[in-house]
Structures are given as structure tokens and as C-alpha cells.
Amino acid sequence: MYQFKGKEYPCCASLTMGIIGGKWKTVILFHLRDKALRYSELRKKMPTVTERTLSLQLKTLEDDGIIKRKVYTPKPPLKVEYSLTDLGKTLKPVVQSIADWGVFVVEEQGGPTV
Amino acid sequence: MYQFKGKEYPCCASLTMGIIGGKWKTVILFHLRDKALRYSELRKKMPTVTERTLSLQLKTLEDDGIIKRKVYTPKPPLKVEYSLTDLGKTLKPVVQSIADWGVFVVEEQGGPTV
DNA sequence: CGGGATCCGCCTAGATACTG
DNA sequence: CAGTATCTAGGCGGATCCCG
Numbered sequence: 001m002y003q004f005k006g007k008e009y010p011c012c013a014s015l016t017m018g019i020i021g022g023k024w025k026t027v028i029l030f031h032l033r034d035k036a037l038r039y040s041e042l043r044k045k046m047p048t049v050t051e052r053t054l055s056l057q058l059k060t061l062e063d064d065g066i067i068k069r070k071v072y073t074p075k076p077p078l079k080v081e082y083s084l085t086d087l088g089k090t091l092k093p094v095v096q097s098i099a100d101w102g103v104f105v106v107e108e109q110g111g112p113t114v
Numbered sequence: 115m116y117q118f119k120g121k122e123y124p125c126c127a128s129l130t131m132g133i134i135g136g137k138w139k140t141v142i143l144f145h146l147r148d149k150a151l152r153y154s155e156l157r158k159k160m161p162t163v164t165e166r167t168l169s170l171q172l173k174t175l176e177d178d179g180i181i182k183r184k185v186y187t188p189k190p191p192l193k194v195e196y197s198l199t200d201l202g203k204t205l206k207p208v209v210q211s212i213a214d215w216g217v218f219v220v221e222e223q224g225g226p227t228v
Numbered sequence: 229c230g231g232g233a234t235c236c237g238c239c240t241a242g243a244t245a246c247t248g
Numbered sequence: 249c250a251g252t253a254t255c256t257a258g259g260c261g262g263a264t265c266c267c268g
Binding site (some may be wrong): 004010017024075094103104107 | 118123124125126127128129130132133134135137138140141142145160162188200201204205206207208209211212213214215216217218219220222223
């Protein structure tokens with residue numbers, strides 16, 4: 001049994017998936033892997049996600065201590081940037097290998113435009 | 115846009131997650147990472163999964179060409195073994211890094227029994 | 229032994245409208 | 249600009265029973 005943030009997981013692999021699993025979280029982490037991004041910048045990089053879902057996933061990642069949210073303006077219009085925490089940075093190799101495999105598979109079978 | 119098995123993904127990372135995402139698939143792949151296992155052996159290693167879900171996830175992974183199913187007996191009681199395909203073996207580094215991070219996190223914060 | 233069939237609950241995520 | 253509120257649906261996964 002593995003535990004993290006009060007949740008229990010039957011396997012070390014499922015713990016990680018509990019944190020970065022779901023349809024969008026790895027995509028968010030992938031885009032934040034080497035620079036902070038504003039909310040609107042993330043939306044541009046993820047055109048098919050809804051505002052609500054993006055917002056929810058960001059909050060979940062923040063609660064899990066993977067990303068941090070920094071507000072720059074005291075009053076609207078707000079400027080908010082998201083970036084990886086130190087813990088989040090330890091996920092970079094994981095996210096990278098996930099992303100690499102996606103590229104690998106597309107290049108292997110079928111190929112993209114090649 | 116990335117494609118695999120007729121499905122479209124907005125990001126290379128989401129493609130991979132489309133294949134190994136979900137609550138159980140990485141756990142299955144983790145247990146199959148270096149040896150073939152029977153259905154009942156997988157169940158023992160994953161006590162909290164239901165038969166239906168395990169069966170469903172195995173079939174999905176098989177359809178995606180990640181694992182293969184080999185039947186050894188012509189009549190019941192059946193002996194069936196699951197193992198990684200060549201494509202599935204290319205996922206081993208990904209699954210390994212996912213599993214490693216789970217172990218890392220547990221050791222970092224809180225620690226297990228230590 | 230290794231599942232398939234059925235039924236169902238819950239959570240994830242989508243659509244849309246609205247606000248500090 | 250960066251979200252929140254509400255409502256909804258679809259699918260994942262659980263429980264149970266049954267069959268080759």
C-alpha cells in the first residue's frame with residue numbers, strides 16, 4: 001500500500017497515475033515543463049479543453065503540490081502564472097518519457113505526414 | 115494533432131495517456147513488465163480490482179497491441195497467459211519511470227514505515 | 229479457470245453563462 | 249484576464265451472477 005495526500009494506492013504506479021492521470025494533467029505538465037505560463041497561454045496551447053476543466057485540473061495539481069500559482073496584479077484584469085514546484089520538477093523525466101513515447105509511436109506506425 | 119488506432123490526440127503526451135491512462139492499465143503493465151502472468155496471478159497481484167474491470171482493461175490493452183493473450187488449453191478449465199508485445203515492451207521505460215516516481219514520492223514525504 | 233452479461237453509481241469532463 | 253456556477257452526459261469502474 002502506498003499513500004500520498006491522504007489517498008491510498010495499491011501500487012507505486014497507480015500512485016503516480018493518481019497524480020498525473022486523467023485526460024489533461026500530463027498535457028498541462030508537458031507545457032509547463034520548462035517555463036511558467038499564464039492561464040490564457042495554456043488555453044491557447046490546449047484549444048480543445050474547456051475553461052472549467054482546465055481550471056479544475058490546475059487546482060488539483062496545485063493542491064497536490066505539483067504546480068504553483070502566482071498572481072501578479074492586485075486588481076482585475078488579473079495576471080496569473082503557473083509553474084512547476086520543486087516536487088513538480090521531479091516529474092519532468094516522467095512526463096518527458098510519456099511525451100517521447102507518444103512521438104515514438106506516431107513515427108513508428110503510420111507516421112504523421114512523412 | 116497526433117493519431118493512434120483511429121483516435122486523435124491534441125498532444126503527444128495525451129496520446130500516451132490515452133493508451134496507458136485509467137486507473138489500472140499502468141498497474142497491469144507494471145506487473146507484466148518482465149514476465150507473462152496468468153489471469154489469476156494478475157488478480158492476486160491486484161486484489162482490489164474487480165474481475166470485470168481487469169478483463170476489460172486487458173482487452174483494451176490487447177486491442178491497442180500493447181499486450182498479447184495466449185491460451186494454452188483447448189477446453190475449460192482454461193489456462194491463459196498475458197504478456198507484453200514488442201510494442202508493449204517499448205513502454206517499459208515509461209511504466210518504469212511512472213513506478214519509480216511513485217516510490218520516490220513515498221520515500222520523500224512521510225515515508226512508508228521507515 | 230477465465231471470463232461474459234447485466235445493472236448501476238460516480239466522477240470526469242463538456243457546454244454555456246456569468247463575475248471580480 | 250482569469251476564472252466560477254450550474255447543468256448535463258458519457259464513460260470508467262464496481263457488484264453480482266452466470267457460462268464454456
